[in-house]
Amino acid sequence: MVDDRLRTPDAVRDAQRWTAHNYHPLPVVISSAEGAWLTDVDGRRYLDFLAGYSALNFGHRHPRLIAAAHAQLDRLTLTSRAFVHDQFADFCRELAELCGKDLVLPMNTGAEAVETAIKVARKWGYRVKGVPDGQATIVVAEGNFHGRTTTIVGFSTDPDAHDDFGPYTPGFRIVPYGDLDALSAAIDDTTVAVLIEPIQGEQGVVVPPEGYLPGVRRVCTERDVLLLADEIQSGLGRTGDTFACDHEGVVPDMYLLGKALGGGIVPVSAVAADADVLGVLRPGQHGSTFGGNPLACAVGTEVVRLLATGEFQHRSTELGARLHAGLHELVGEGLVAVRGRGLWAGLDIDPALMTGRQACERLAERGVLAKDTHGSTIRLAPPLVVTEAEIDEALTQLAAVLAG
Template sequence: MSIQASAPDAATTAVIEAEDAHVAHNYHPLPVVISRGEGAWVTDIEGKRYLDLLSAYSALNFGHGHPALLATAREQLDRLTLTSRAYHNDMLGPFAAALAELAGKDLVLPMNTGAEAVETAIKVARAWGYRVKGIPADAAQIVVANGNFHGRTTTIVGFSDDPTARSGFGPFAPGFVSVPYGDAAAIEAALTPETAAVLVEPIQGEAGVIIPPEGYLRAIREICTRHGVLFIADEIQSGLCRVGTTFACDREDVVPDMYVLGKALGGGIVPLSAVVADRDVLGVIRPGEHGSTFGGNPLAAAIGLRVVEMLSSGEFQQRGTALGEHLAAKLGDLVGHGVTSVRIAGLWAGIDIDPAVGTGREIAERLLARGVLAKDTHGQTLRIAPPLVVRATELDWAVEQLRVVLAA
């Protein structure tokens, strides 16, 4: 018996065709049209329910429509949504103070998207290199890792080695040196007097949840400190309890010079990102040198403040750890049965599918037919990142659906 993804029905097909006709084809979505969401579940326009194992690439760490976050958003919508940074607003200060305390830093520079936050970190690192370290003008370098995914702006794709992201979009900005991921010695070998920063993901998400060797982050911290180089951790996907700790760097008791945050920071309601660092780093930015009309808007700040308050309780760290251990045991049983390997940290897993049973996309489509939403990456890898509000029984059911489609 083989399991095939069911064909979309008429209403779903009509919506997809309308979207295809008027939306640029920069994504290749699964053939499902979502209309409602609650907790770890979503419902399509035909009334079919699906367990969401993607969480909008970790932007929905707290699930769909978390009551506390919706209440905060509704209250703020009735008061004030936008001022621009031309004026102060009464939510930005409290949000920044809470986020800085959560990260153990002094200052927050708020933006909107993850890519904006990475671009911000690059500008800050270069300014710090010139104004503090004394690097000659326009000579600053930043060391990055192969397999990285930090966003899709032209600067960022210029130091990507993913041909889909990079090809056809040059010329690219200079100033980046790429080394193998997980190799701290390669980072140190790449450093020069003109190196301002090292930018890495503590765990690479888009690459397939690639977890570096134990001690990698500690080695980067030591190398950067010894050479007078900033350590920038892109925690846009890995941060805010996705891996069972507040930040993925916490897994090695490491504190970077800059955290780059996004996705879950906006509670799955608004785009919200931030760079968080101490005053001796973020203090190099002067008025007029960087900004965003929507960055730090009161609606996003209010929601971000509520997110930080929720994270401060410790509940989601505990859930991410306990449920992650539960999920790891269940997924481990699939290795050798249609799965070649599993990489997991907290509630974030990369599952390598045996080519004999299908591609990652084909498995995702078969799971869709059985009421489970997941997404493929790099051909054979299935990524899952369930909301932190998911139940253990729901994870068990989802793994059973994966077992069935792999066996078929």
């Protein structure tokens, strides 16, 4: 049988020809995947150490998730929220229980979850806290990445995300990440929420100082301000706990979830909070045609059930220790610093050696796919189904790249 798929150079050329250049992908064209492995159109296999920016925490085509999707595809895919479907209640209940919250509001993308949280926090501020109409403020952190909608990029400090998209939505105060005093000083009577990533992924997997998150929780409680935890990348097993906040015993007022919630099959996001917060919404005030659709709920419910076993959190802890131990051995051998938690790591490469982009290109040549971020920093985030041998193989190839 003749395989008439495009080869890599042709497929890359066509992608560049017909697509707006909002991404700069590596010249790899994937055609199939399973577990922690990807195969390109030329038949070459790669270890996936990006996992779709943590959207593939359970690996490619996890059998239980694929089975749930197939079963639902044969029955019902979309109703819109104009009607109730038979997958909706289970998904919302089981996700709410996983989060320890009363209510869930399903959406599609991470950015939609963030926009939902912003709207709910403002409405809560006006209806519950008593902030004068139109004056609500939200405190955010430098180096944040919460998405790329017009509102969100307005409080980004990354020039690529921020510049040339104004005018921007007012009402946000930016403070240094990890600086509790600055955060506290930015809060006043108009402040309705602090929106923060427990670990800043896009910034290079930056873990805040120990005690920072509990301090943020304490300040928010004392000042009657909602704590919104963006766990879209850090949550759902990635760091070794169900949520990154769990490592310091912090319970936010609202979890913002996405990426892995869709099992790498469909876009699924949600916010989870108690009734005194999410209960401020009324019919017609917020929604989405595809949010909470039957296919999304069927897959999302199976994701929650996988997490409920604790297996993936345990794998992230145990295998993450192996990954970080191996990475720390390379500090001084081409790496300047290593950060992260669980199966998530940010690596600063000696800029005299290469950029992050060059490192990822050279890793790809050696069969490992990763992603650069700023300057000479790259991120590693393998699926949580990765094995010890696969981690060792990636470390071997990284060491070879650094050695030149």
